[in-house]
Amino acid sequence: MQRYFIEVAYTGAGYAGFQIQENAVTIQSEIRQAMAVLFKEEILLTGSSRTDAEVNALQNFFHFNFDQAIQERHIYNLNALLPPAIVIKQIIPMAANAHCRFDAISREYSYHVYKNKNPFLYNQAYYFPYTVNFDLLQQAASAILTYTDFTSFSKRNTQVKNFICHIAESRWSREEDHMVYHVKASRFLRGMVRGLVGTMLQVGRGKVSIENFHAIITGRDCTKANFAVPGHGLFLVKVNYPSDYFMLQS
Missing domain, CATH: 3.30.70.580 (Pseudouridine synthase I, catalytic domain, N-terminal subdomain)
Structure with missing residues (x-):
């Protein structure tokens, strides 16, 4: 077989x-x-x-x-x-x-957000027609790199008992007429990327301070995070395996 x-x-x-x-x-x-x-x-x-x-x-x-x-x-x-x-x-x-x-040793995701109505991004990105401070988004993304416990960004009713994730990349970029959040980690929890994005967007709007963003992470309480972003803006970009994995296995 x-x-x-x-x-x-x-x-x-x-x-x-x-x-x-x-x-x-x-x-x-x-x-x-x-x-x-x-x-x-x-x-x-x-x-x-x-x-x-x-x-x-x-x-x-x-x-x-x-x-x-x-x-x-x-x-x-x-x-x-x-x-x-x-x-x-x-x-x-x-x-x-x-x-x-x-x-698999890591996975990479991206989340796409656009401000101005665009039919070509419909169902491929999150329409978020608000002014967002991009520098604050980057500060929040960088803060994520300093933590490993992401209990606050795991949805309830999960069977996972371990909430430790090692984040290798966390950053925002501007791509033409929309913004993209890039994140790479050893593993992801249920709803984690959407929770991170939703909460960071609140930071970018000035609704949540950087200090409070840190507090949300350390508080280990998912009711404080914002998961209210749609699934269609999220992309699983890549599943990473060890170097030469496919050559050695075949």
Whole structure:
């Protein structure tokens, strides 16, 4: 039995998230259905990173075991069966013990925000028509780098017991007519990026001071953070594995 990784990209609009759910259409359920049609059997998929409803991904992975050799034509056929919002970029043969979730060493996200109405950013960024102090945003983003406990930015009703995340990158950039928050970490908690962005935007508007932003982080109370930003502005950019991981595993 051969293990394979599937690299996928997708837009999340209209989907209930990445992971399969009962009575809901998700990225995983669409890919499983396409594989069942093509290969005439149900194939179990394990995902590397969960994304919430409406969230997009430039890169995400599944792994699965299969007793047939996957050919380039299979990728073409699967993409023909999948809806336009989902693409399989490649299918990679791996070692039997390779695990797309547990072997990942970090993940990168971006969150896109725009001020002026723009139909080309609709459903791909958060329309936030307010004046924001960009320097204050950067101060808040830099402050995040000094902490490891992000209990305040994990939504309630999570099964996670450890709230420690090691942040390698946290910054804002200006890109044409919108702003982008970039963050890279060893792991992310449920709702974490949206909580960080929502709270930082309140800093940028002067609603929350930098001092209070620090206090929100150290307070370990998610009711003090602002999670009220939509999922469609969020992108999973990259899932990182150790250097030469794919070359060594294949």
